[in-house]
Amino acid sequence: MREFSFDAVVVGGGAAGMAAALALDSRGRTVALVDREAGLGGILLQCIHNGFGLIEFDEELSGPEFAERIEEGVRKSRIEAFCAATVIDLEAAGEEKTLVCVSSSLGILRLKCRVVVLAMGCRERNRGNIRIPGTRPAGVFTAGLAQRLVNIEGYLPGRDIVIIGSGDIGLIMARRMSWVGCEVHAVVEILPYPSGLTRNIVQCLHDFDIPLYLSHLTTRIYGRDRVEGVEVTPLENGALVPAKAFEIPCDTVLLSVGLVPENELSKKAGIDINPATNGPAVDSTMMTNLGGVFACGNVLHVHDLVDFVVEESRRAGGYAADWLDGQRPKAEARVKIGANVRYVSPGRVDLARENKIYLRSLVVKNDATLEVRLDKALVRSIRKNHVQPSEMISLELKPGELGAGSSRAEPVVEISIR
Amino acid sequence: MSPSREGIEGRFDVAVIGAGVSGACIARRLSAYELRVALIEKEEDVSFGVSKANSGIVHGGFHHNKKYLKARLEVQGGMMFDRLKAELDFPFVRCGIVVAAMHDDELRGIGQLYSQGVENGAIGIEMCSRERLLELEPRLSPDCVGGLYAPGGGIIEPYRFVFSLVESARKNGVVLFTGWKLVSAAREELAWRLRSSDGRIVEASYVVNAAGLHADDVSRAFGAEDFRIQGRKGEYYLLDRLTKAKPDRVVFPVPSASSKGMLVIPTVEGTVLLGPTATSTDDKEDFATSRVELETILRSAKNLVPAISESDVITSFAGIRSVLGEDFYIDVSGKAPALIQVAGIQSPGLTASPAIGEYVKDLLKKAGLRLVEKADWDPFVDKVPRAKDLTPFELDEFVKADPAFGNIVCRCERVTEAEIVAAIRRGHTTLDGIKYFTRAQMGRCQGGFCTYRILKIIMRETGMAWDEITKRGEGSRVLGGEL
Amino acid sequence: MTCITCPIGCSLSIEREDGGSLVVTGNRCPRGAAYAREELLSPKRTVTATVRARTVVKAAEGGGGAELPRRVPCRTLSAFPRERVGELLSLLYGIELELPVERGKILVKDALGTGIDVIVTRSIA
Known part of the structure; x- marks a missing residue:
């Protein structure tokens, strides 16, 4: 059993973890970066499609290129990366934290530190989570697993595909499966609007004439040993119409039905979870209820663009460095979720400094207005041409913009969409 | 798992048809004697039929009247599990069973269960007040009015139990044939000549029909008793191990005439199982779940344990119990020579199975089989270390000896590459076989992260090509092509 | 649109x-x-695909699955004529690439005479 000490340990070597580690490193802190995979980069390595980096690098890159650009920074830094190492426990006893990791080459590894940044990303919801009845044949995959199989391992999950859920990974996979010679017969979405980004609907479905069934529920998977098809039932006014159910024959079902932050390590360590995001409940510095433990990227809340993940994680790393320097938030206000808002992250802002927050809309709306209230008084109002649940909204709040501040002991910033 | 696919594969004293829990217990029991024993399974791996999808309960000995053979074997079998666990290293805990009455008129049923349990000789069984019941199981609904406690009841991983039994049987000389589907049986001189669908032949002096759902077809193939196994489908929900609704004990409702009702089961490995429903089915291959049945389970389970939440569901599945009247049918065939019928092994079949092994051994003796104990019978199997159960210090030592213990393949259930390899080397080469042996793919991500890793390890360890790997045998190929 | x-x-x-x-x-x-x-x-699309890696699987037994990927990702440097994407993919699927390879390496110069290059998008050592 080996033991090492660092100022900070970052769990997860994807875009979020690398960005947070780089921020800590640039502040002169010693940093370890732990990842279970053989190399850094995380899920980006299987996202071989383009569309990454427009904000971060002002260029349109593929996932592996985006990851490598950031990784190059890590290699030039003094960050110590432990790859092929899985964190199995986070022990937080006051100031001192220990991450227990296991790897083939080093056995059990104990990393001691004062700051931990959680950047474990998310996992895909699966068939059980959405409770699709029917048989349990081979041929049911989450879209991300299929993406890994096709793009890195070089295997096809099947030939005749139905995709359940119109999340981005599912849409991207619709194009990928078409481009590797498979037939994508349908994308089935329970909601009346697509869950993925508009450009993916256009580029991944329209280009291939793949039908998108909105307001349709997959009510059954059938096939004894291998998938033989799915039964799809339309929803009218929110109710299933079994008389209009139809079957789509296929040999493969790909599920793109949402992502869930991977917080099992956090929960085991006693970190409070925000039920709206399934990520840790954090303060204005993205610190959890355990002092010195921060969270960023998809483990905090599921992002739509990796560029936002990197931006947020870089700030989280900076806040973690501030914390090591002894800085603490000065004038925190709770963020209240107002009308038509699904969640806001982080759930607190510091009225004494600049804040950047991310939120998601509950509704699809054109010509929307984003309203910010401090203790019920409207302090800002921002026009948005278009809002939809699948696209994250970012918002900067500067001290001046929050009016004269709050006189209340527990100030509340409310954000709503009208 | 099988050796050659052609011609005669050997002459045996006993052939046991069906490698579910009954067949496995029988074969393992017989392995203690100087006998050549064949264990024959139509599926790709053992425990792939009724035995893989059930409640995983060692019952408390109070559900059935002792006039039934099944009640007697239940109590006898239930007591044998502690020793078996020591020998065979499968997950089993005697966590106890509570039966909760939710209103006063159910208390009469509790009284009946209690008397039955006492008559059956169930040890430690106790009538409980509401307060006592809530103390025993704090997650029970506060609406309960009283109930029963059976400390002898427990939880078990049924497929692991079968895997261990078969491993032990094979270690002691039993020959296992998988993917071996019986098509005909002919009596020639003093032996049965059994033929499989792919032309393989096994000859045996005695045959045990432990074919589960298909025991009726097998009986007919032997020209023996004509009976019909009725399938009774049960659907289940599995909840994540982080659920707040995990009880400390198995929670039963007060049973109805036909079924023990839907339970809330804390599985040995830390997840929670809800179910089963009970619907008769004529299609013995019908493992489909339905929305209506699954909703019934949630409603019923929440009634017992209110903290249960839909958001904790990680998967659902169905199993089929093989029903033949009220009782087990275990006897020497009256029509076909040297054939033992082991049919209608519905609940409490898993609990009774070790006693079924004894009982069938005695029946074979009665039918003329000579039993001579082996001097060198070894009841123990090699323990497979599981990373999940090791302390970091212990795991560190294991990694030093074998680096594969340092590679966690399944993060949700913390399964290492070493455990996957152990499964494959024991013959579990399908995704489901590996799942049942190791728990990889059984957790909250349901294989989303680890499936591709397992596929690669199977290819590396077995030399199988991508198109040879299946989920659970023929027809269930996992991959559809290669780029 | x-x-x-x-x-x-x-x-x-x-x-x-x-x-x-x-x-x-x-x-x-x-x-x-x-x-x-x-x-x-004249609609155009950035095309992303993978090509076969000529790999010798590194001894991975107990090594934590550190074997190399079987596919190497690539993309067109700029958007490619949509009606010729199928042709381009067939070309790419026929390529087998020797490892190691550096990100940015030109895989196909002037693909199908369009003047557009296809580059490797991941370095694999």
Whole structure:
């Protein structure tokens, strides 16, 4: 059993973890970066499609290129990366934290530190989570697993595909499966609007004439040993119409039905979870209820663009460095979720400094207005041409913009969409 | 798992048809004697039929009247599990069973269960007040009015139990044939000549029909008793191990005439199982779940344990119990020579199975089989270390000896590459076989992260090509092509 | 038409003016206007794909699965004529690439005579 000490340990070597580690490193802190995979980069390595980096690098890159650009920074830094190492426990006893990791080459590894940044990303919801009845044949995959199989391992999950859920990974996979010679017969979405980004609907479905069934529920998977098809039932006014159910024959079902932050390590360590995001409940510095433990990227809340993940994680790393320097938030206000808002992250802002927050809309709306209230008084109002649940909204709040501040002991910033 | 696919594969004293829990217990029991024993399974791996999808309960000995053979074997079998666990290293805990009455008129049923349990000789069984019941199981609904406690009841991983039994049987000389589907049986001189669908032949002096759902077809193939196994489908929900609704004990409702009702089961490995429903089915291959049945389970389970939440569901599945009247049918065939019928092994079949092994051994003796104990019978199997159960210090030592213990393949259930390899080397080469042996793919991500890793390890360890790997045998190929 | 040059996804309208020239509205940046014209006249797509890696699987037994990927990702350096994407993919699927390989390496120069190069998008040591 080996033991090492660092100022900070970052769990997860994807875009979020690398960005947070780089921020800590640039502040002169010693940093370890732990990842279970053989190399850094995380899920980006299987996202071989383009569309990454427009904000971060002002260029349109593929996932592996985006990851490598950031990784190059890590290699030039003094960050110590432990790859092929899985964190199995986070022990937080006051100031001192220990991450227990296991790897083939080093056995059990104990990393001691004062700051931990959680950047474990998310996992895909699966068939059980959405409770699709029917048989349990081979041929049911989450879209991300299929993406890994096709793009890195070089295997096809099947030939005749139905995709359940119109999340981005599912849409991207619709194009990928078409481009590797498979037939994508349908994308089935329970909601009346697509869950993925508009450009993916256009580029991944329209280009291939793949039908998108909105307001349709997959009510059954059938096939004894291998998938033989799915039964799809339309929803009218929110109710299933079994008389209009139809079957789509296929040999493969790909599920793109949402992502869930991977917080099992956090929960085991006693970190409070925000039920709206399934990520840790954090303060204005993205610190959890355990002092010195921060969270960023998809483990905090599921992002739509990796560029936002990197931006947020870089700030989280900076806040973690501030914390090591002894800085603490000065004038925190709770963020209240107002009308038509699904969640806001982080759930607190510091009225004494600049804040950047991310939120998601509950509704699809054109010509929307984003309203910010401090203790019920409207302090800002921002026009948005278009809002939809699948696209994250970012918002900067500067001290001046929050009016004269709050006189209340527990100030509340409310954000709503009208 | 099988050796050659052609011609005669050997002459045996006993052939046991069906490698579910009954067949496995029988074969393992017989392995203690100087006998050549064949264990024959139509599926790709053992425990792939009724035995893989059930409640995983060692019952408390109070559900059935002792006039039934099944009640007697239940109590006898239930007591044998502690020793078996020591020998065979499968997950089993005697966590106890509570039966909760939710209103006063159910208390009469509790009284009946209690008397039955006492008559059956169930040890430690106790009538409980509401307060006592809530103390025993704090997650029970506060609406309960009283109930029963059976400390002898427990939880078990049924497929692991079968895997261990078969491993032990094979270690002691039993020959296992998988993917071996019986098509005909002919009596020639003093032996049965059994033929499989792919032309393989096994000859045996005695045959045990432990074919589960298909025991009726097998009986007919032997020209023996004509009976019909009725399938009774049960659907289940599995909840994540982080659920707040995990009880400390198995929670039963007060049973109805036909079924023990839907339970809330804390599985040995830390997840929670809800179910089963009970619907008769004529299609013995019908493992489909339905929305209506699954909703019934949630409603019923929440009634017992209110903290249960839909958001904790990680998967659902169905199993089929093989029903033949009220009782087990275990006897020497009256029509076909040297054939033992082991049919209608519905609940409490898993609990009774070790006693079924004894009982069938005695029946074979009665039918003329000579039993001579082996001097060198070894009841123990090699323990497979599981990373999940090791302390970091212990795991560190294991990694030093074998680096594969340092590679966690399944993060949700913390399964290492070493455990996957152990499964494959024991013959579990399908995704489901590996799942049942190791728990990889059984957790909250349901294989989303680890499936591709397992596929690669199977290819590396077995030399199988991508198109040879299946989920659970023929027809269930996992991959559809290669780029 | 929905603009796909960036994540914002502007809703574009195209009208032909009296003089015959195309007028794009709804775009927030010049790229949107260019996209709308191009999408109408000669649609192009960035193509991403993978090519086979000629790998010797490193001894991975107990090594933590540190074997090399079987596919190497690549993409066109700029958008490629949509009607020729199938042809390009067939070309790429026939390629076998020796490892190691560096990101940015030109895999196909002037693919199908379009003047567009295809580059490797991941370094594999």
